[in-house]
Amino acid sequence: MQRVYMDHSATTPVASEVIEAMLPYFSEKYGNPSSVHSFGREAKVALEEARGQVAALIGANPEEITFTSGGTEADNLAIFGAAAAYTKKGRHLITTAIEHHAVLESFEYLEKNGYELTILPVDAEGIISLAELEKALRPDTILISVMHANNEVGSIQPIAEIGALAKERGIWFHVDAVQSLGKLPIAVQEMHVDLLTVSGHKIYGPKGIGALYARKGVRLDARAFGGGQEKKRRSGTENLPGIVGFGKACELAGAHLAAEAQRLQKLRDQLLQGIIDRIPYVKINGPVGDQRLPNNVNVSIQYVEGESLLLSLDMVGIAASSGSACTSGSLDPSHVLLAMGLPHEIAHGSLRFSLGTQNSAEEVDYVLDHLPQIVERLRVMSPLYDAVKQQSTAK
Ligand SMILES: *Cc1c(COP(=O)(O)O)cnc(C)c1O
Numbered sequence: 001m002q003r004v005y006m007d008h009s010a011t012t013p014v015a016s017e018v019i020e021a022m023l024p025y026f027s028e029k030y031g032n033p034s035s036v037h038s039f040g041r042e043a044k045v046a047l048e049e050a051r052g053q054v055a056a057l058i059g060a061n062p063e064e065i066t067f068t069s070g071g072t073e074a075d076n077l078a079i080f081g082a083a084a085a086y087t088k089k090g091r092h093l094i095t096t097a098i099e100h101h102a103v104l105e106s107f108e109y110l111e112k113n114g115y116e117l118t119i120l121p122v123d124a125e126g127i128i129s130l131a132e133l134e135k136a137l138r139p140d141t142i143l144i145s146v147m148h149a150n151n152e153v154g155s156i157q158p159i160a161e162i163g164a165l166a167k168e169r170g171i172w173f174h175v176d177a178v179q180s181l182g183k184l185p186i187a188v189q190e191m192h193v194d195l196l197t198v199s200g201h202k203i204y205g206p207k208g209i210g211a212l213y214a215r216k217g218v219r220l221d222a223r224a225f226g227g228g229q230e231k232k233r234r235s236g237t238e239n240l241p242g243i244v245g246f247g248k249a250c251e252l253a254g255a256h257l258a259a260e261a262q263r264l265q266k267l268r269d270q271l272l273q274g275i276i277d278r279i280p281y282v283k284i285n286g287p288v289g290d291q292r293l294p295n296n297v298n299v300s301i302q303y304v305e306g307e308s309l310l311l312s313l314d315m316v317g318i319a320a321s322s323g324s325a326c327t328s329g330s331l332d333p334s335h336v337l338l339a340m341g342l343p344h345e346i347a348h349g350s351l352r353f354s355l356g357t358q359n360s361a362e363e364v365d366y367v368l369d370h371l372p373q374i375v376e377r378l379r380v381m382s383p384l385y386d387a388v389k390q391q392s393t394a395k
Contacts, residue, residue: 003317004363008202008295008356009151009179010321014245015204015357021248022206025241033238034227043240050247054211057250058177058196059187066212066230067243071178071199073223074212075102077234078174078195081220082143083110086172090140091115096128096157097339098150103176104335107145120146125287126155126340134165143172148180152336152352153286154296156184163192172218178202178210182253183261183294194218200242204357205249209242264355265294267364271353272297274368279375281388285337285350295355300337300346303385304378309351312374318367321352 005013025046031039033047051062068074083093095107097119111117118136120128128146144166149156159175166173174195177186182203188196195218199210214220214233226235275282281302286292301309306322313320322334333347342350353367379385 001317002366003319004359004366005319006353006355006359006363006367007319007321009352009354011201011207012204012356013358014201014206015249015252017252018205018245018248022241022245025244029240033240034229043238046244047238047240050243053247053250054198055213057181057186057254058198058213059189060196060213061216063231064213064216066214066233067238067246068210068212068234069208069239070201070210071100071176071197072102072210073234074197074199074210075100075174075176076106077212077220077223078197078214079103079106079110079143079145080223081233082172082174082195082218083115084221085219086142090138090142092118092138092141093143093145094118094120094133094136094141095145096120096122096147098122098126098152098155098336099145099147100151100176100178103145103147122155122339124341125291126150126153126285126336127287127291128157128162130158130161130165133162137165137169137171141169141171143174145174145176147176148186149177149184149293149296150286150336151179152334152350153298153340154179154293155286156180156291156293159193160191166194167192179293182250182257183264185257188213188215200246200249203249203253206242206245209239209246211246260357261294264359267355267359267361268292268294268297270361271355271364271367272299274364275299275371278368278372281385283342283346285340285342297353297355298350300342300350301375302346302349303382303388304349304375306348306350308378309349309374312378313367313371316370316374318370321354322350 031043033044051065055062055065093115107117120132122128146157146162148159163173172194175193176197178199181198194215196213201207222233224235229235283300285298310322333344337347
């Protein structure tokens with residue numbers, strides 16, 4: 001059976017060049033970067049080279065990069081680290097209703113522990129309003145956190161405009177860029193971003209490695225204490241194979257960014273249009289065009305359950321998602337779709353395809369060949385759909 005992987009927002013396969021770059025750091029190059037001997041120095045050189053590769057992809061200086069165990073830890077370090085360091089200035093924090101749980105739950109914890117939190121709403125396409133943000137700013141606001149691109153619906157936020165506002169008011173600005181890295185250009189200077197989260201396994205690097213960019217001058221309290229690695233922000237012997245792989249993945253992503261984004265966008269539009277043309281009662285979730293990630297398709301297929309769709313797709317070898325990998329498995333509808341104003345029953349029928357390097361136009365056709373039949377078969381069992389059909393034939 002053909003297998004088609006279209007869940008790249010959950011994770012990606014590791015690129016062969018990345019594996020190759022990592023392998024020596026499991027075998028002959030096993031030194032600890034903190035050691036003074038030649039083994040250690042060799043490891044240290046690799047560590048700093050990778051730091052440079054990550055920094056280059058986002059327009060940062062290498063010394064502004066702290067390696068972490070992934071996007072989740074980088075989000076936590078940014079939020080808890082900055083909140084703790086700036087309590088003298090204030091205790092007011094701002095984020096959005098559609099953030100990844102690594103951001104939302106960190107803020108909710110702080111809210112229970114003496115901080116005040118404003119959660120900005122989004123419009124029907126999943127984008128915040130700059131006017132609402134401006135209204136929410138206070139003299140005691142210390143941190144704004146807004147993701148670059150949403151992992152479920154692909155909506156892209158006006159990061160440079162938010163950054164300019166934050167800078168003008170002297171408020172630190174954190175951006176979760178896990179989904180946009182390698183797909184959209186990122187320039188922390190031009191975008192006035194002070195803290196930025198990235199992760200390896202969403203860009204064809206290994207799992208368990210990520211980084212936080214922190215602009216020079218931003219204070220962050222440590223979240224892990226010990227040997228003082230990573231400028232004392234994140235103690236613990238560095239995950240060198242992971243770091244080297246992440247560096248390589250960043251280098252590759254940078255080299256292919258523009259061409260790959262264009263290719264993915266074509267596939268995305270082929271898939272979106274194909275679904276609209278072939279299946280009735282479908283709603284596109286998220287923006288269309290330039291305000292959407294080039295690899296994201298998210299639709300609500302009415303009168304079917306997202307979970308049933310996923311299982312049926314899986315039986316013909318197609319891997320998709322009903323939202324984010326973290327919330328699937330629970331029956332709660334996506335907090336992102338609810339924040340966009342979708343009613344529960346429509347949020348439940350949502351389906352996300354996230355495209356990646358190995359996907360082709362033929363694979364998109366394979367999905368378009370199978371999905372309409374699956375939907376039709378599931379809808380036959382839906383009493384709601386039956387009623388709708390009778391109504392439309394009666395007209
Ligand atoms: C995947 C993801 C994360 C978490 O990254 P991990 O490296 O898996 O911990 C954070 N934010 C967003 C937007 C993500 O998509």
